Amino acid sequence: MVYKIDPRTKIILVLCLTSMVLIVENIWFVIGIGVISVTCALFMRVELFDLIKRYHRILILILTISLVQSIFTQDDQVLLEVAGISILTENGIKLGVKTFIRMLVILTSGMIMSTSNYRETIQGLIQWKIPYKIAFMTSLSLRFIPIFMEEFQDSMVALQLKGIDFKKIPLGEKTRIYVYLLTPIILSSLKHAEEIAIAMESRGFGAYPKRVEYLVLQLKGRDYGVMAGSVLISIVYVTLSLII
Amino acid sequence: MESYIKLRQVSYAYPKGRFSLHDVSLNLNQGEITVVKGLNGSGKTTLGKIIMGILIPSTGTIEIDGVDSNKLKLCHRGSKIGYAFQNPDRQLFTASVFEEITFPLEIKGMSKKAADQKATMLLEKFDLAHLKQRVPMRLSRGEKQRLVLASILAQEPGYLILDEPSTGLDRDRRRELYDLLETLTREGIGMAVISHDLQFTENYADRIITMAEGQVIIDGL
Ligand SMILES: Nc1ncnc2c1ncn2[C@@H]1O[C@H](COP(=O)(O)OP(=O)(O)O)[C@@H](O)[C@H]1O
Ligand SMILES: [Mg+2]
Numbered sequence: 001m002v003y004k005i006d007p008r009t010k011i012i013l014v015l016c017l018t019s020m021v022l023i024v025e026n027i028w029f030v031i032g033i034g035v036i037s038v039t040c041a042l043f044m045r046v047e048l049f050d051l052i053k054r055y056h057r058i059l060i061l062i063l064t065i066s067l068v069q070s071i072f073t074q075d076d077q078v079l080l081e082v083a084g085i086s087i088l089t090e091n092g093i094k095l096g097v098k099t100f101i102r103m104l105v106i107l108t109s110g111m112i113m114s115t116s117n118y119r120e121t122i123q124g125l126i127q128w129k130i131p132y133k134i135a136f137m138t139s140l141s142l143r144f145i146p147i148f149m150e151e152f153q154d155s156m157v158a159l160q161l162k163g164i165d166f167k168k169i170p171l172g173e174k175t176r177i178y179v180y181l182l183t184p185i186i187l188s189s190l191k192h193a194e195e196i197a198i199a200m201e202s203r204g205f206g207a208y209p210k211r212v213e214y215l216v217l218q219l220k221g222r223d224y225g226v227m228a229g230s231v232l233i234s235i236v237y238v239t240l241s242l243i244i
Numbered sequence: 245m246e247s248y249i250k251l252r253q254v255s256y257a258y259p260k261g262r263f264s265l266h267d268v269s270l271n272l273n274q275g276e277i278t279v280v281k282g283l284n285g286s287g288k289t290t291l292g293k294i295i296m297g298i299l300i301p302s303t304g305t306i307e308i309d310g311v312d313s314n315k316l317k318l319c320h321r322g323s324k325i326g327y328a329f330q331n332p333d334r335q336l337f338t339a340s341v342f343e344e345i346t347f348p349l350e351i352k353g354m355s356k357k358a359a360d361q362k363a364t365m366l367l368e369k370f371d372l373a374h375l376k377q378r379v380p381m382r383l384s385r386g387e388k389q390r391l392v393l394a395s396i397l398a399q400e401p402g403y404l405i406l407d408e409p410s411t412g413l414d415r416d417r418r419r420e421l422y423d424l425l426e427t428l429t430r431e432g433i434g435m436a437v438i439s440h441d442l443q444f445t446e447n448y449a450d451r452i453i454t455m456a457e458g459q460v461i462i463d464g465l
């Protein structure tokens with residue numbers, strides 16, 4: 001694609017995808033949204049397969065959360081039972097799959113946003129009359145996603161170097177390990193939040209009522225097309241999922 | 245004495261980006277401090293990660309303690325070589341200093357009593373005993389650094405790779421850390437320390453390796 005898509009178009013697309021995936025309940029429709037998101041990401045030149053290869057651990061983590069959710073959901077349609085305890089139920093599996101795809105769509109959305117330069121994203125939001133402060137914070141947070149991924153990767157390695165084999169964690173210890181794994185990420189996001197706050201203050205946020213803008217974005221025909229298409233398709237999609 | 249780590253014509257290129265490490269051959273010995281220095285971007289961190297097995301070389305062989313490193317899974321390497329990331333926050337996980345040491349031991353099946361004993365001993369040695377109920381993330385940089393050392397030594401590795409461990413420490417804290425590293429070396433462990441600090445290089449190094457553009461250009465003292 002020669003022409004660059006406006007960051008605002010991406011925002012609309014991402015908003016449509018994430019709200020759809022959260023609203024829709026029918027499993028086949030949720031799967032459909034997963035497929036659509038991945039297709040969009042590929043069109044936006046997100047190097048999805050490369051990312052999957054590098055961060056397959058995160059996918060495994062999400063998969064585990066989904067699995068746990070699936071196991072703890074009780075239902076009449078028992079598919080697998082061990083010693084009188086139902087392990088897999090039809091509803092459980094459906095719920096697990098939905099959780100998995102929902103998280104996946106949210107991650108993919110972050111990836112789509114990170115294909116835009118953050119200055120452009122901020123500018124796009126301001127031109128939509130969103131206060132600069134909020135625009136700045138939003139776009140900056142999106143840019144931290146790849147950094148988080150990298151930090152997460154390092155922590156995975158560090159845990160393994162402590163002698164922990166992810167393939168052989170005793171069942172009772174799984175939750176504990178995942179909590180450990182999330183701790184550095186949560187703490188580092190707090191730290192990044194602080195950095196953002198400092199960066200904002202040092203740029204004189206709030207010091208002047210109006211900011212001068214150099215970069216001005218122009219929406220093109222194609223942008224309107226994609227935006228309108230995203231919204232329309234979303235509405236149709238959600239309606240269909242409610243009817244069927 | 246047989247070298248603990250042997251690299252033979254090891255090369256590596258990041259999948260993205262231009263940087264590559266080429267044709268590094270190196271023996272690293274126990275009982276000595278090897279300082280690795282070089283400009284930013286010369287490949288020091290990359291070399292450390294390759295020896296650890298965090299990055300897999302495209303060609304060449306690495307032998308660790310007499311074993312072909314291809315045969316060692318990441319989760320078994322920690323008991324051969326201890327690795328300290330440049331940023332200690334990446335390798336602190338728990339809610340208490342004490343637990344930071346005991347949890348991997350317990351998960352691997354050591355009894356609670358034995359794990360507690362070992363942790364008490366290590367915290368004592370690294371002057372952290374008075375902090376044992378504190379949250380690791382809230383410690384000072386120097387304390388974090390010592391905790392990371394204590395926790396990797398809990399696995400009793402034969403060698404250490406430390407990536408710029410003196411970052412963020414003032415002069416006195418650095419001196420304390422260096423003395424600690426020297427003590428460990430006298431006890432027989434070996435270590436490769438990535439460092440820019442002249443005070444360290446001049447007073448503590450048994451050997452200095454200088455890197456530039458992905459190659460070892462000087463190896464000696
Ligand atoms: N994940 C990566 N992908 C691509 N290039 C990288 C990556 N990590 C580091 N590099 C590049 O490799 C070179 C060497 O980096 P590094 O080993 O960290 O150097 P040093 O630790 O000596 O400062 C640098 O030019 C850096 O930009
Ligand atoms: Mg480095």
